[in-house]
Amino acid sequence: MTTDPTPTTASRKPTDVDALAERYLDAAAELDPTMATYVGLAGYDDRMPDLSPAGLAEVDALHERTLAELAGVQPTDDVDRVTILALTERLELARELYAIGAPLSDVKNIASPVQGLRDIFDLMPTATAEDWTTVARRLTAIEPAIEGYVESLRLAASRGDVAATRQIRACITQCESNLGPDGFFASLARRASETGVLSEAASTDLDDGILAAQRGYASLRDFFADELLAQGRETDACGRERYQLHSREFLGARVDLEETYAWGQAELARISALMNETADRIKPGADVAGAIAFLDQDPSRKLHGTDALREWMQQKSDAAIEALADTHFDIPGPVRTLECMIAPTTTGVIYYTGPSDDFSRPGRMWWSVPPGVTEFSTWRELTTVYHEGVPGHHLQIAQTVYRRELLNRWRRLASWTSGHGEGWALYAEWLMADLGFMDDPANRLGLLDGQSMRAARVVIDIGVHCGFPAPAEVGGGEWTYDKAWQLLSSHCNMAEGFLRFELDRYLGWPGQAPSYKIGERLWLQLREEMKARAGDTFDLKDFHRRALDIGGVGLDVLRRAVLGEL
Template sequence: MTSSSVSPRPVSPVDAVADAYVTTLARLHPVGATYLGVAGHEREMTDFSPEAAAERAAAARSALLAIEGLPAADAVDEVTTASMRYALGTEIDLHDAGETARLLNNVSSPSQQVVETFDLMASDTEQAWDDIAARLAAVPAAMSSYVASLRSAAARGDVAAARQVAAVVQQAREVADPQRSAFTRLVRGADARRVLGDDHPLRADLERAAGVAREAYADLARVLADELAPLAPQDDAVGRERYALWSRHHVGAVLDLDETYAWGLEELARVQAEQAQVAAQVAGPGASVAQAVALLDADPARQLPDTDALRAWMQATSDAAIGALDGTHFDIPAPVRTLECRIAPSHTGAIYYTGPSDDFSRPGRMWWSVPEGVTSFSTWRERTTVYHEGVPGHHLQIAQAVFERATLNSWRRLAAWTSGHGEGWALYAERLMADLGFLDDPGDRLGMLDGQRLRAARVVFDLGMHLGLPAPAEVGGAWTPESGWDFLRSNVNMSDAFVRFEFTRYLGWPGQAPSYKVGQRLWEQARETARSTASDRGQRFDLRDFHARALALGSVPLAVLPEALTA
C-alpha cells in the first residue's frame, strides 16, 4: 500500500529523534545531504577532518542514546529503533576503529564523493549555477580536511594499501587535468551554456571556481604520491577482524564468514552450470559459454555503437519495464514512474543509481560511467543491468521509500541504506525479471547469468583474498593478487578495463561486493519463509503483496528484515 492511499501516521517520539538526526547529519555532511536529496546545503562542502568525523560520530551516539529510552508507538517504531541501533552502531564502530579516517579506495571515498556530488545538483537556473560555483570554490577546503584525516591516520600507521593509493592518484590527476576534468566538463557543458549563455558574469566565476577545484585535486594527488604512497602497505588483505566489521556494516547482518565462503563456491558452480545450459540454447548443443558470448557479440542487432545510443536504449528499456510492471506485478506511484538514464561525466567504469530528492524535484537517475576507450556496448549483457539499477531494482526500492512519507520518518525514507538489503534486492530483482519472462531471450538470460556469475565469483574472491582462506584448485591453492586476477578474469565476460576496476574495488572495499549476492540469498530466504508461513496458515501466498510490504519498509539491515516483514 502506498502513502497516497493511507492516512499519515502521527509523528511519534521515535520519529522525532530520527528526523532530527537527519537534519543534523545533513548539516554535518553537506555532500551526504545532496546524495540524500535534502535541500538547503547546496553551497557547502563536507569537512572530512578528524574533528568533524568525531562530531558526526557523536551525533550518531546522541541519536542512539535518545532513542533507547523511548517506547515504540507501533510496529513502524519497532523497526526504526532496531534499524537505528544496528546501522548507527556499526557506523560508530567503524569510526572508533579508525576505518573512516583512513578511507581511501578507487570507488567510494571522499575523493570520489566530492566529484560525484556535482552530478546530483540542479543545473536548470541561474541560482543553481551560483550554488555550483560556491560549492566548487569550497572544494579546496574539503580536500585539505580529507588530507588532514589521511595524515592523522598515517601517523597511527593506518594507510590504505598501495594499490588503492595508486588508483586514487590516477583519478585525482584526471580530475586535476584541465582538459579531462569532470569540473571542466561541468562548467563548460550544455546545461551551463543553455542557462547562462556565453557572457553571463557567472561564467567567469564558474571557470575560476573550477580552476581552484582542479588545483585541489592536483594537491591531493601530490600528497598521496609523495607522502602516503611510501607508507602504504603492499598487502591488500585486511584480515579477519577488520573484514568482519566491514561485512557487518555492508551486509546488515553478522555472517558466518567461512560458511558464506563455502556457499559462494557452491553458488558459483551452480551458476556456471546454468550458464552452460543457456549457452547451448544460444550457440547449439555442446557450445561453450565463450562461443555463445562470441556469437552474441558479433550480432549487430545486439550492439550499440556509442554512448548516445547506450543512453537512449537504457531509457527505452527502463520505460518499457515500468510500463509493463506497473499495475501487474507492482503498484508504482506516479512520481516513481519517472527514471532518468544518463551517461556520467566521470570514466571510472561504475554503473550506479542515485535516488530522487525528498520532493521528487530531482528524479531518480541511472548513471553509466563509461571508461575511456570503451566505444560500443552489448545489449545482451546490459538488459539485466537496467533492471538492476532501475525497475524493479534500485529505483523502485529507493524511490518507493522516499514516497512513503505518510508512514516512514525521514531517516527511514532517505538515510537508512544498507548495501546487503539494497543491492541484494537489486540482484533479487534481476532474477525476478527472469522468472517473470522478461529475460526469456537466451542472449539476455545469458547476460543475467553472466552478472550472477560475477557476483558469486566475487563472494569467493573477496572473502578468500581478505581472509586468506584455502583457494579452490583452479586458483592454484593460494590466493594472491595474480591468482585472484586470473580467477576473476575467467569468470567475467567483460573488458579488461572493467575487470581491472572491479578487481581493485574488491581489494579496497572489503565486504561490500559480497553483500550483493549474500543479500539476494537472504531476500530469497525471506520470500520462501513468507510462502511457507502462508501455506501453514492455509492461505495463498501473494507475491505482489510480499513485494508491496517489502518495498514499504525502506532499507533496513538484513538482521532486521525477517521480523520487519512480519511486523
C-alpha cells in the same frame, strides 16, 4: 501522469521516535552536505563536509548523542520499533568503525572522499545562473575539504593505519583525471558556458571555483604521491576481525563467514553450469566464449553511440514499469518516472540515484561510458536495466521515498545498506527471469554472466581478506593477486580494464562487493520462509509490498519486521 508525491491513503501520525530520527537526519546533513544532496535534501548544495579529525569526531559525537536518545524513547507501534532497531544498528556500527579509525584512513578506488567530493556535482541542478552560482560555491569548498581529509589521513598514518599502495596509486590516477584541460573540472566549465545562462559575475565565480577545485585535487595528488604512497601497506587483506565488522556494515546482518565462503564457491559452480547450458542453446556445441563471440557478431544486438544507448535504456525501463505496475507490484504515479542518463564521467560504472524528497528530481539510471567505447551489446545489458530500474533500485528506493504517510524522513531518504539494496536488485534480476522477461537465451546469458561475477567476488573478497584457503581451481593455498585475477577473469566475460578496476575495488573495499550476492541470498531465504508460513495463501505481490514498505533497513531488521518478530 500524476506528479503529486503525497499518497492518498490516510497518514500515520508522527511520533516522538519519528521526530528523533528526523532530528538526527537534519544534524547529519549539516555535518555531511554531500549526503544531503545525494538523498535530495535541499539547502546544503553549496557546502562540503569537514573531513578533518575534528569534523569526523563531530559526526561520532552526534552518533553517541542519538544513541543515548534512542535508548530512552518509547515506541508507539511497529513502525517505531523498526526505526529504533534500524537506527540503533547503523549508529552502533558507525561508532565501532570510528573506534578503529576507519573514517580517518579511507582511501580506495571507489566510494572514498577522493571520488565523493567530485561525484556529487553529477547530481546538482545546472539549468539557471543561480544553479551555477551554487555549483561555484561548492567548488570553492573542495580545497578546504581536501585539506581536512589530508589531515585525517596523516593522523591515521601516524597510528600505522594506511591504505594499501594499490588503492593509493589508483587514487593518484583519479586525481589527475580531474585536472588539466581535459579533466572533469575543465569539462564542467565548458558545460556551463554551453548553457548560455551565466552572467558575467556567475562566470567569474565559476572560474574561481574551478581553479580552487583543481588546486585541491592537485594538492591531494601530490600528497598521495610524495607522502602517503611510501607509507602504504603492500598487503591487500584487512584481516578477519576487521572484515567481520565491514561485512556487518554492508549487510546489516551477521553471517557465518566460513559457511558463506563455501556457499559462494558452490554458487559459482552452479552458475557456471547454467552458463554452459545456455551457451549450447544459443549456438549448439559452443562453449560460453563461443556463444558470446557469436552474439557479439550479431548486428541486431548492437547499439551504436551513447544517444542510442540512452534511448534503449529509457525504452526498456519504461516497458518494464508498464508491464509490472498493478500486476506484480504497486507502483505509485511519481515512481513511474525514471530518467535514463549518460553520466558526464567515463569510469564505466552504471548506477542509480534516487529522487529528491518532493520528486522534483526524479530517480535516475546513469551510465558512465569509458573513453572510446561506442558500441554496446543489448544482450549483456538488459539485466542491468532491471537491476538499476524497475523492479530493482528505482522501485525499491523511489517507493520508499514516496511512503511519506508511513515512514519518517530518515527511513525514506537515508536508511540504506548494500545488502538490502543491492541484494534486492539481484533478486529483481532473477525475478524478471522467473516472470518470463529473460526467456531469450542471449538475454539469459547476460543475466548469468553478471551473476557469475557477483558470485566470484564473494569468493575473492571473503577469501582474500579473511585469509581462507584459495579454491583448488586456482591452485589452493594462500591467496595472491594473480590467483584472484585468475578466478575473476575465468568466470567473467568482460573487458580487462573493467575487471581490473573491479578487482581493485574488492581488495580495497572489504565486505561491500559480496553484499550483493549475500543480500540476494537473504532476500530469497526470507521469501521462502514467508511462503512456508503462509502456505497456499502466499501472495508474491503482497510480500513485495510488505517488504518494500519497510524501507532500506539492515537485513536482520528486515527479517524481524517482515516476519512480525519485533
